[in-house]
Amino acid sequence: MPNPPHHANTHTRRTVLKSTTVAAASTALLPDAASGAASPAAANPGDVVRVTLSVNGRSRVVDVEPRVTLLDALRERLGLTGTKKGCDRGECGACTVLVDGERIKSCLTLAVMRRGSEITTVEGLADGDRLHPVQAAFIRHDAFQCGGCTSGQIMSAVACVREGHTGSEAEIREWMSGNLCRCACYQNIVAAVADAAREVRR
Amino acid sequence: MNGLVGRPVERVEGHAKVTGTARYPADDPVPGALHGFLVTSTVARGEVTDIDTSAALGHPGVVAVYTHREMPRLTVPPFPYPKGFIPLQGTAIHHAGQPVAIVLAETLEQAQEAASLVQVRYRSEPPRAVIDDAGQQPYLPPPFRDRPNEFTRGDASRALAQAEVRVEAHYSSPTRHHNPIEPHATTAHWDGDRLTLHETTQGVNVTRGVVATAFGLPADRIRVLAPYLGGGFGAKGPVWPHTIVNAAAARLARRPVRLVLSRAQMFTLTGHRAEFRQHLKIGATREGRLTAIVETTTAQLTTTEESIFNESDSTSTLYTCPNVHIRQEGVRLDIATSSYMRSPETTAHFGLETALDELSWVLGVDPLELRRRNHTDIDQETGLRIASKHLLDCYTTAADAFGWSRRNPAPGATRDGDEYIGWGMATEAHTFSAIPATASVTIGLDGKAVLRIATQDIGTGTRTIICQIGADALGVPITDVHAVIGDSALPNASLSAASATIASISGPVDRAARTARDTVVGLAVADRRSPLFGVPVSDVETRHGHLIHTRDQARRDTYRAVVSRAGKPVETTGSVPNVPGHSYGVVFAEVRVHARLGAVRVTRVVTAHDMGRVMNRRTARGQVLGGVTWGIGHALMEHTVYDRATARVVNPNLSTYLVPVCADVPSVETLFVDRPDPSSTALGARGFGETPITGVPAAIGNAVYHATGRRVRDLPITQDKLL
Numbered sequence: 001m002p003n004p005p006h007h008a009n010t011h012t013r014r015t016v017l018k019s020t021t022v023a024a025a026s027t028a029l030l031p032d033a034a035s036g037a038a039s040p041a042a043a044n045p046g047d048v049v050r051v052t053l054s055v056n057g058r059s060r061v062v063d064v065e066p067r068v069t070l071l072d073a074l075r076e077r078l079g080l081t082g083t084k085k086g087c088d089r090g091e092c093g094a095c096t097v098l099v100d101g102e103r104i105k106s107c108l109t110l111a112v113m114r115r116g117s118e119i120t121t122v123e124g125l126a127d128g129d130r131l132h133p134v135q136a137a138f139i140r141h142d143a144f145q146c147g148g149c150t151s152g153q154i155m156s157a158v159a160c161v162r163e164g165h166t167g168s169e170a171e172i173r174e175w176m177s178g179n180l181c182r183c184a185c186y187q188n189i190v191a192a193v194a195d196a197a198r199e200v201r202r
Numbered sequence: 203m204n205g206l207v208g209r210p211v212e213r214v215e216g217h218a219k220v221t222g223t224a225r226y227p228a229d230d231p232v233p234g235a236l237h238g239f240l241v242t243s244t245v246a247r248g249e250v251t252d253i254d255t256s257a258a259l260g261h262p263g264v265v266a267v268y269t270h271r272e273m274p275r276l277t278v279p280p281f282p283y284p285k286g287f288i289p290l291q292g293t294a295i296h297h298a299g300q301p302v303a304i305v306l307a308e309t310l311e312q313a314q315e316a317a318s319l320v321q322v323r324y325r326s327e328p329p330r331a332v333i334d335d336a337g338q339q340p341y342l343p344p345p346f347r348d349r350p351n352e353f354t355r356g357d358a359s360r361a362l363a364q365a366e367v368r369v370e371a372h373y374s375s376p377t378r379h380h381n382p383i384e385p386h387a388t389t390a391h392w393d394g395d396r397l398t399l400h401e402t403t404q405g406v407n408v409t410r411g412v413v414a415t416a417f418g419l420p421a422d423r424i425r426v427l428a429p430y431l432g433g434g435f436g437a438k439g440p441v442w443p444h445t446i447v448n449a450a451a452a453r454l455a456r457r458p459v460r461l462v463l464s465r466a467q468m469f470t471l472t473g474h475r476a477e478f479r480q481h482l483k484i485g486a487t488r489e490g491r492l493t494a495i496v497e498t499t500t501a502q503l504t505t506t507e508e509s510i511f512n513e514s515d516s517t518s519t520l521y522t523c524p525n526v527h528i529r530q531e532g533v534r535l536d537i538a539t540s541s542y543m544r545s546p547e548t549t550a551h552f553g554l555e556t557a558l559d560e561l562s563w564v565l566g567v568d569p570l571e572l573r574r575r576n577h578t579d580i581d582q583e584t585g586l587r588i589a590s591k592h593l594l595d596c597y598t599t600a601a602d603a604f605g606w607s608r609r610n611p612a613p614g615a616t617r618d619g620d621e622y623i624g625w626g627m628a629t630e631a632h633t634f635s636a637i638p639a640t641a642s643v644t645i646g647l648d649g650k651a652v653l654r655i656a657t658q659d660i661g662t663g664t665r666t667i668i669c670q671i672g673a674d675a676l677g678v679p680i681t682d683v684h685a686v687i688g689d690s691a692l693p694n695a696s697l698s699a700a701s702a703t704i705a706s707i708s709g710p711v712d713r714a715a716r717t718a719r720d721t722v723v724g725l726a727v728a729d730r731r732s733p734l735f736g737v738p739v740s741d742v743e744t745r746h747g748h749l750i751h752t753r754d755q756a757r758r759d760t761y762r763a764v765v766s767r768a769g770k771p772v773e774t775t776g777s778v779p780n781v782p783g784h785s786y787g788v789v790f791a792e793v794r795v796h797a798r799l800g801a802v803r804v805t806r807v808v809t810a811h812d813m814g815r816v817m818n819r820r821t822a823r824g825q826v827l828g829g830v831t832w833g834i835g836h837a838l839m840e841h842t843v844y845d846r847a848t849a850r851v852v853n854p855n856l857s858t859y860l861v862p863v864c865a866d867v868p869s870v871e872t873l874f875v876d877r878p879d880p881s882s883t884a885l886g887a888r889g890f891g892e893t894p895i896t897g898v899p900a901a902i903g904n905a906v907y908h909a910t911g912r913r914v915r916d917l918p919i920t921q922d923k924l925l
C-alpha cells in the first residue's frame with residue numbers, strides 16, 4: 001500500500017513513480033487539489049492537480065500532473081529557468097535548490113511533495129541588487145566558466161557554508177563533490193566557498 | 203588605450219550567470235512550443251520491420267508521432283554534419299540509440315511516457331562494438347577534410363633499423379564522452395519557410411549552413427540563436443541529427459517544438475572520442491636524439507562514415523625528427539559516430555609522451571633533459587622557422603616551480619606511509635585554426651558601444667575578451683561596451699572550436715573598434731561645436747570615453763557628445779585574416795599510489811604555457827584548470843563501456859561514467875610565459891584553449907611509473923591495472 005497522503009513528503013521519486021496512478025489518486029484528495037479532479041477512480045494520466053508552492057518567498061500556484069518533478073515545475077511551469085537540468089537522475093547537481101534551507105536535487109523530488117516547504121532557487125538569493133556573498137565570491141574567484149552547473153554549485157555552496165562544512169579546503173572539496181563542473185572550476189569554487197564562509201561568519 | 207587586454211578582467215556575464223538570469227537555449231520561452239522526445243533503437247545493426255504508434259498517439263497530450271513513414275526526405279549534409287546519414291529516413295539501423303521516431307506532446311512528461319509506448323520491431327544482426335570484435339583488418343581511410351591519413355618524412359623504416367636505441371610499445375584508450383553539464387537542446391520555430399532555432403551549438407553559422415543543406419533552403423531563411431552555452435567541449439561543434447529531425451517534426455506539426463536530449467541519449471547522439479590504439483616505434487641516438495618515429499594508429503569508424511578525429515599531429519611536429527611515418531587506420535563498428543573532443547590529438551599525444559618517458563629510462567637521461575635535446579624551433583612540416591616559440595622557457599619556469607631538480611630518479615624509491623609517491627612530466631602542444639571573421643561596432647547616441655559578431659562564448663571567456671579588446675581600441679571603460687554574440691544574423695564568424703576563437707575574432711573586433719574610434723574622432727574635429735574642432739586627428743587620443751587633445755588636455759570631447767551631435771549612431775565593420783599555428787606548454791604532476799589498493803591520487807600539478815599574448819589571465823587560467831582536470835579524468839577514470847553482445851553503452855549516465863569531482867583534483871599552479879607572437883594579427887595572441895590536457899594523461903602515467911615501476915599503457919589507469 002502507498003503511504004497515506006499526509007506522509008507524501010516521505011515518498012522518494014522512485015516510490016511515487018512506481019505507483020503513479022495510486023499516487024495521483026491520493027494527491028487528488030488533498031485539500032488544495034484541483035476541485036475538478038473528481039474522485040480517485042477518475043484520476044487518469046494527464047490529470048493535473050493544483051499545487052501551491054512557496055518559491056523565493058512568493059506563493060506560486062501551479063497545475064501539474066503528480067509525476068512532475070520540482071525541477072520541471074520550476075523550469076517549465078514557473079519560468080524559473082535559472083535552475084538547470086543536467087542529468088534528471090540526481091547525479092550532476094545542476095538542479096540543486098534549497099528546500100527549507102537544505103540543499104536537495106530538485107530532479108529527485110516531485111512538486112506535489114513540496115507543498116508547504118520554503119523553496120529557494122538561484123533567482124531568490126540576491127537581495128535586490130545586492131548579491132548573496134556566495135554569488136559575489138563566485139564572480140570574484142572566477143568559479144564558473146560556461147555556467148551550466150553554476151546555479152547548482154551556488155545553491156549547494158550556500159548550504160555548505162550554512163552546514164559549517166568549510167573548515168578546510170579538503171572538507172569543502174568533499175562536501176562540494178555532489179555538484180559536477182565539467183569546465184572544472186573546482187579550484188576556484190573551493191576558493192569562493194572558503195571566502196564566502198569567512199564573509200558570512202563575520 | 204586603457205590597457206584592459208592582458209589584465210585578469212572579471213567575466214562580463216558573471217552577474218547573469220550567478221543570478222540565473224543568463225538564458226541558455228533550453229531556457230528561452232517559445233510560446234506554444236510542444237515538447238519532443240526521441241524513441242531510439244534498442245538494436246545496433248539491422249532494420250526496423252514495424253512501428254506501432256497507436257498507443258503513443260492515444261496518450262493524453264500527444265499531438266503527433268513521426269517515423270520514417272511520415273518524415274520528409276532530406277539531404278544528408280557533409281561535415282560538419284559528421285553522421286553520414288539522417289535517421290527517420292529509412293529502416294536501416296546503424297547503431298543502438300539511433301532515433302526511430304519522435305513524439306510531440308503538450309508537456310514533457312507526456313512526450314516521455316508516450317515515447318515508451320511506441321512499439322518497434324526489428325530484424326537484428328550481431329553487432330561489432332569494440333576494435334577487438336571488428337573481425338576485419340584495420341584499413342587506411344580516404345583523406346578526411348582534405349587531410350591524408352598517411353604521412354611520411356624521410357625514410358623512417360630504414361632509420362629505425364639503423365637506430366642506436368629503439369623503443370616499441372602499444373598504447374590504447376577507450377571511448378570517452380564529452381558530457382557537458384547542459385544537455386543538447388533544440389527548439390525549432392517555423393514561420394512559413396523561415397526557421398528559427400534556439401540551439402545548443404558551438405557554431406551558430408555552422409548549424410545554419412548544415413540545416414539549410416538538409417532542408418534545401420537558402421541559408422538566409424534560417425536564424426540560429428545560442429546566446430549562452432552550458433559547455434560544449436566539441437560535442438556541440440558539429441550538427442547532430444536530433445536538430446534536423448526536430449526541425450522536420452516542427453514543420454510537419456506546424457507548431458514550435460523543443461527537444462532536449464536525455465543524458466543517456468547524449469551517449470549515442472552527440473559524438474565521442476573514439477576507441478584508439480597506437481603502435482609506436484621510436485629510434486634514437488645514445489644521446490637521446492630522435493632519428494625515427496613509426497606510428498600506426500587504429501580508431502573506431504562506423505558503417506556510415508570514415509572520419510579520423512584522433513589526429514597524430516603531435517607525433518609529426520612536436521620534436522625534431524627527420525624520419526617519420528604515420529598511418530592513421532580505422533575499423534568499422536556498429537556504434538555511433540565519433541567526433542572531435544577537447545584536444546583531439548590527446549590520444550596519440552599520450553603514446554608519444556609516454557614513449558619518450560620510456561626512452562628516458564632506457565637511456566638513463568632525465569625525461570625533461572631528453573625533451574630539451576629534441577626541442578626545435580623549426581616547423582617540422584614546412585621546414586620554416588617558427589616565429590615565436592617559448593617552450594624551453596616553459597620547461598624551466600615550471601620545473602623550477604615544481605622542484606623537478608630534487609627528483610630521485612629511481613622508480614618506487616619514495617614512499618610515505620601506505621603510498622608511493624611519483625613525479626612525471628610531459629610536453630603539451632596543440633594546433634589552432636584561424637577562420638575568417640567580421641565584427642561590427644555601433645557607437646550609439648549615448649556614447650556606448652555595441653560589438654556584434656556571430657561567435658559564441660562556450661565558457662572560455664570570449665564575451666569578456668571581446669569587450670576588453672573593444673574598450674581598449676575605443677578608449678572607453680569596459681562598462682560602456684556590450685558584446686552581442688551567438689546569433690547567426692550577426693556579422694560572420696565560425697565555430698568556437700579548434701582553439702580558433704581568439705585567433706580568429708580578435709583582429710576583426712579590434713579593427714572594427716579602431717575604425718569606429720577614428721570615425722568619431724573625425725566627426726569631432728570637423729564639428730564647429732566640438733572643442734576639438736580643427737585639431738589634426740593624429741593629435742587626438744581617446745581615454746575613458748573622452749576624446750582628448752594630446753598636447754592640450756583641457757581640449758576634450760566625449761563619445762556621447764560627438765555622436766549625439768551627429769544625430770545618428772556610428773557603425774563600422776572590421777575583418778582581419780590570421781594564420782594557424784601551435785601553442786605549447788609543459789605539465790608536471792605528482793601522484794600518490796596506494797601500495798595495496800592501487801588507488802592513484804594526483805596531489806600536485808604545475809603547468810607553464812606559451813600562448814603568445816595572454817589576453818585575460820583569469821580566463822586563460824580557467825582553461826588550464828579545466829584541461830588538467832580533463833587530463834586527470836582521461837588518465838584515471840573516464841571510460842565508456844559497451845556491451846559486446848548488443849553494442850549498447852552500459853554506463854550512459856554520470857554515476858557510472860565517472861568524471862572528476864571536486865575531491866578528485868588538486869590545486870594547480872598555472873604559469874604563463876606571456877610573450878606576444880609577432881606573427882599573430884590577434885593582438886599577439888595565439889589560439890590556446892585545448893593546449894592544456896594534451897600532456898596530462900602521459901604526465902600522470904609517467905608519474906605512476908616513477909612511483910611504482912609499473913608502466914600502464916592502456917588508459918584509464920584504474921586500480922585493477924596496478925594490483
